[in-house]
Amino acid sequence: MAAACLWPALGAPRRPGGPPLPEGAALLERDLHATAERLGPDGRGWVRLFAPLVREHEALLEDILRPLPRVPRHPLLLARFGLRGLPSAAWIAQTQFRTPQARALWAGLAAHTTLPLSTPGTAAMTLVLGLLAHAVGWPFPAGGAQALADALAAYLRHLGGEVLTGVTVRGPADLPPARVTLVDSSPRVLLDVLGERAPARYRAALEGFRYGPGIQKFDYALSGPVPWADPQVARAATVHVGGPAADIAAAEAVVALRIPARPYVLTAQHTLFDPSRAPAGQHTFWAYTHIPNGSAGDAQAVVEAQLERFAPGFGGRVLACTRTTAAQLQAFSPVFQGGDVNGGRGDLWGLLARPVLSPTPYRTPVKGVYLCSSATPPGGGIHGMAGHHAALAALKDEFGLQEVP
Numbered sequence: 001m002a003a004a005c006l007w008p009a010l011g012a013p014r015r016p017g018g019p020p021l022p023e024g025a026a027l028l029e030r031d032l033h034a035t036a037e038r039l040g041p042d043g044r045g046w047v048r049l050f051a052p053l054v055r056e057h058e059a060l061l062e063d064i065l066r067p068l069p070r071v072p073r074h075p076l077l078l079a080r081f082g083l084r085g086l087p088s089a090a091w092i093a094q095t096q097f098r099t100p101q102a103r104a105l106w107a108g109l110a111a112h113t114t115l116p117l118s119t120p121g122t123a124a125m126t127l128v129l130g131l132l133a134h135a136v137g138w139p140f141p142a143g144g145a146q147a148l149a150d151a152l153a154a155y156l157r158h159l160g161g162e163v164l165t166g167v168t169v170r171g172p173a174d175l176p177p178a179r180v181t182l183v184d185s186s187p188r189v190l191l192d193v194l195g196e197r198a199p200a201r202y203r204a205a206l207e208g209f210r211y212g213p214g215i216q217k218f219d220y221a222l223s224g225p226v227p228w229a230d231p232q233v234a235r236a237a238t239v240h241v242g243g244p245a246a247d248i249a250a251a252e253a254v255v256a257l258r259i260p261a262r263p264y265v266l267t268a269q270h271t272l273f274d275p276s277r278a279p280a281g282q283h284t285f286w287a288y289t290h291i292p293n294g295s296a297g298d299a300q301a302v303v304e305a306q307l308e309r310f311a312p313g314f315g316g317r318v319l320a321c322t323r324t325t326a327a328q329l330q331a332f333s334p335v336f337q338g339g340d341v342n343g344g345r346g347d348l349w350g351l352l353a354r355p356v357l358s359p360t361p362y363r364t365p366v367k368g369v370y371l372c373s374s375a376t377p378p379g380g381g382i383h384g385m386a387g388h389h390a391a392l393a394a395l396k397d398e399f400g401l402q403e404v405p
């Protein structure tokens with residue numbers, strides 16, 4: 001995967017994220033101390049919060065990128081993380097920071113959870129996103145995200161595997177006989193695959209699985225780069241557009257119910273760092289915003305009003321735009337039920353019981369069938385860890401392999 005990654009190949013954007021503010025952008029530098037320098041009186045607090053996590057990130061990630069109901073490998077470290085991560089992101093913002101820049105930077109990270117920022121436990125994912133930005137950066141594949149799927153498929157074929165596309169699995173009859181089946185889909189699809197074989201209690205747990213808000217996405221072709229009012233924003237590949245922390249919090253507080261008038265918009269401007277993705281001089285740019293799960297409402301006007309607010313003249317650069325609705329996302333991948341790209345709610349219970357409370361939630365009651373999608377720990381994201389842990393469980397149960405190199 002690293003070979004396909006822009007990070008070492010083409011040089012990285014120096015700032016993984018930066019929410020534009022009316023006063024100017026708050027920028028998340030790869031370097032922790034460089035970030036702190038720009039945060040004025042909150043610089044020391046930013047370092048105090050992140051430095052211990054960044055320093056021990058490898059050990060910490062070992063414990064948090066797997067099911068939580070397990071004996072931790074690094075209990076003290078996990079406990080320290082837990083103390084900071086159990087509160088809400090809003091509480092951390094209020095108690096740790098006082099500048100609008102630091103609060104907005106923090107809120108922009110926190111809004112990835114698609115939960116109200118006052119939800120207990122939202123500080124945990126905020127910390128993880130921040131520590132990853134400082135420890136390893138937020139890389140993206142050269143040439144586009146398809147490069148990642150191509151690389152994985154090529155490796156599977158190299159090992160003798162076969163990839164079938166264009167086939168929708170709706171039940172057990174759609175699957176070939178196999179000793180082990182790993183289902184990379186939503187709990188709803190797993191229910192269909194298990195059919196009558198699912199015991200009533202397990203069936204009820206999957207039926208009650210809670211999805212989070214969805215997203216609506218806009219892919220733009222632009223005649224030039226986004227004309228950010230603050231030119232510093234052109235140095236960030238990922239840009240959280242939402243304004244001050246209070247605006248971001250207000251938007252995320254209502255997205256489960258309606259499309260906010262001033263939404264939080266998550267954007268990426270990859271062609272600034274990877275010109276291979278667009279014709280010379282032109283740019284790609286995508287933006288998505290959170291919407292109620294399954295909503296068919298059109299968010300384009302409010303999203304573009306936000307973009308114009310922070311990048312006056314944005315509309316004049318748009319050559320074409322494709323809108324992807326929640327229903328289209330779900331059709332693209334049934335994992336994204338109602339447009340939920342996190343594979344289920346990420347509140348405390350959603351993190352603990354994913355989809356059921358178990359140290360090995362990948363295992364289903366049906367022998368040989370495993371769930372390995374983002375509806376299992378550690379949840380959404382391009383990390384591959386759910387598949388990794390599900391494969392380890394299958395290797396142990398079905399092939400007697402305890403330790404896999």
Ligand SMILES: Cc1cc2nc3c(=O)[nH]c(=O)nc-3n(C[C@H](O)[C@H](O)[C@H](O)COP(=O)(O)OP(=O)(O)OC[C@H]3O[C@@H](n4cnc5c(N)ncnc54)[C@H](O)[C@@H]3O)c2cc1C
Pocket residue numbers: 167168169170184185186189217288329332333334335336341342343372373374375379380381382383
């Ligand atoms: C626009 C967008 C931007 C994102 N940006 C980021 C980001 O920058 N960083 C990040 O870490 N994460 C990001 N994510 C989230 C990330 O993509 C998901 O959390 C992750 O892909 C979930 O992995 P998964 O294996 O559960 O599902 P998927 O990646 O969707 O894989 C499941 C696969 O199985 C197939 N499938 C499922 N059910 C069936 C069925 N019944 N029959 C046949 N095939 C089926 C699907 O078509 C799909 O190919 C983003 C998501 C979106 C939509």
